Amino acid sequence: MTDTTPHGPRGRTVLLAGATSAAGLAVTRALHDAGARVVATGRSAERxxxxxxxxxxxxxADATSLAEMTTLAEQLGPVDAVVPLVGGWRGGGGLAGQSDEDFDxxxxxxxxxxxxxxAFDAALRASTAGRFAVVSSTAVARPLAGGANYAAVKAASEAWTRAVAHGYAKAARDxxxxxxxxAVVFRAKALDPAVLAxxxxxxxxxxxAELNDRIIDLG
Structure with missing residues (x-):
């Protein structure tokens, strides 16, 4: 069974969590221009x-805090998409250079x-077309010693997102x-904010049904 809801972001509410980056700004502009209501979070009002x-x-709000995200979900009500954009890179130095500090x-x-x-599981499953999307890296498919910490964290994020996809499918089936x-994974080698947007x-x-549990290559 598939959904028959209208396509496109117009009229939808989209949460961009941890969005104070070039990627967050690009996605905000694209969604706003397409008629979506965009809610963006960050830990700094200035940023x-x-x-x-x-x-x-x-x-x-802190995108890594379950308590703060749960409070936000209660405040926002219906939400049609959630895109966590917290990122960062630490690497180099071969395997010996993969420090605990960098991993943390x-x-x-x-x-x-x-x-x-x-925090937004119930809201996305209640939406007529809920979407959860994460940004990952091609390093997951080809991890290098100097980026082992980074690839491991991205791989864990992908595994979690695929579990989310399974949860959506099981809930609908039951x-x-x-x-x-x-729930989808975007993989990029070098993230281009415009392409992501x-x-x-x-x-x-x-x-x-066609999108759930997909890994989408952004190039």
Whole structure:
């Protein structure tokens, strides 16, 4: 069974969590221009200013905190998409250079995936076309010694997201309803904010049953 909801982001509410980056700004602009309501979060009110100028509603909140994301979910009500954008890179030095300090610095990206997916699970499954999307790296498919920490965190984020996809499918199947929510992974070698923005805006071009549990290469 597939969903029959209208395609496109117009009229949908999209949460960009940890969006104070070039990618967050690009995605905000693309979604706002397409008619979506964009809610962008970050830990700094000052760094959220460009997102507000681009048309987003902004909230100071920690995307890695389940408590703060749960409170935000309660405040926002219906939500049609969640995209955690917490990122960062630490690497180099071969395997010996993969320090605990660097690994700990990368973990917030996984923390944001876990916190947002859990906090907004009910809202996305209740949406007529819920979407959960994460940004990963081609390093998962070809990890290098100098980027082992980074690849490991990205691989864990992908595994978590695929588990989210399974949860959506199982919930729909158990309820005897069409699958309306989808979780996807975007993989990029070097992230181009414009490419990501266009792909996020296109999340509703495919029915959930075709999109759920897909890994999409951004080049």
């Amino acid at each position: 959220l200013t460009p997102l507000a100028d681009a048309g987003a509603e902004t909230r100071v 610095a990368l973990l917030p990206a996984l923390g944001a995936v876990r916190a947002t997916s859990r 309820a005897g309803e069409p699958l309306r929510a989808a 266009a792909r996020v805006a296109a999340l509703w071009e495919d029915d959930a």
